[in-house]
Amino acid sequence: MTSRSRRDHILHRAGALFASRGVAGTTVREIADEVGILSGSLYHHFESKEAMVDEIISSYLADLRGRYQQVLNAPTPPARQLRELIRSSLECAAANPHATEIYQNDANYLRTLPRFSYLKGVSREVEDVWLTVIEAGRQDGTLRSDVDARTFYRLTRDAIWLTVRWFKPGGRSSVNRLIDDCTTIFLDGIATRG
Template sequence: MDGVNARKNTAETTATTSPRRQAQGDAKGKGRSSSGLASERRDHLVKLAAEIFARKGFQATTVREIAQEAGILSGSLYHHFDSKETIVDEVLSQFLEDLIARYRAALESDADARTVLSEMIRIGFGTLEPHRAAITVMQNDWNYLRQWPRFDYLVKAEDEVEQMWVGQIKRGQADGLFREDVDPKLTYRMIRDTIWVAVRWFRPGGRLNTDGLAEHYITMLFDGLAKGERTTHKA
């Protein structure tokens, strides 16, 4: 009695979306966004919702669909969350917390910039599987979500991550490991984009797993597509 699509669901149909009441004040207790102590039930609902958000887009997902997937009625969802925004908030902040924690750990190493960057790339691709839904939502609905003050923290997290990456790229240049004629910030953006957008086509069962993806990209990034021996620092 846990599975998807349990119960019969009277008086509920399906359809599409839109933010209506606008997530009034955030508050009370149901409107939390990260901080621990989520009930398992709540967490399960968040995971279900994330999958639907990823598949259909945040706005195209209705609270009815989320409830139906959980085998309850839409009204019951509001016992756990005070708005649809709160649900997606939880999806995204869980991902960002995990990601930033992993990056911080990688930065504690005293390895050279190329090694640290390689590790950050592996971390990035490594989140593709466990956080596939959240990353998809972040990619597709970023523009929409960032409109609301509630999601200001998305931009803050983005900035913090950018500083980590750019810092390593600059260090690599200063240490003579990386060419100086590339722009650190621009390079970071392109790396970032390449990693995250892979969520659109990456499927766990495919030819390459995320480790393979990461190594492929690390090779390309540092050594390039062109053939020819080079006198290069070796990771």
């Protein structure tokens, strides 16, 4: 196994532990045991447990921000951009399930550590993307103006990110089906037109 693939393997296994046990609840010894090496050998690959978490989280957030930038750069109407934000968010969560869950479960704890001071700015940036799109849709009349934009964003955000706790793709459940269902519910509602 090359050094790079060894690092990736360690990050993958550590990510699963962080997601299931929490960052504070996972020890370096547990990570080492999981990948079959001595605890001290982990430091050959990473300077600390926080460095592992940082690599997992920062690559996830870079992926998310890149997807959002593509949505914003596309010359499409705001309602379509909102659908694409939902799609991009769910695809990113599916591509990075451990990182998504770590971020959801431990962001408040991580923000207390100096290494993760950037998380507050990223969180604000993500919210600003959503609010910009929602406000543009309100302005052009394609999105309702009687619903508070922040409330809609927060409900949608929480529903999307928390899917990593219960959604397991496979069989009759696919990421595309989840995207279609969520987009329909969030933007069209669940009530029949009668």
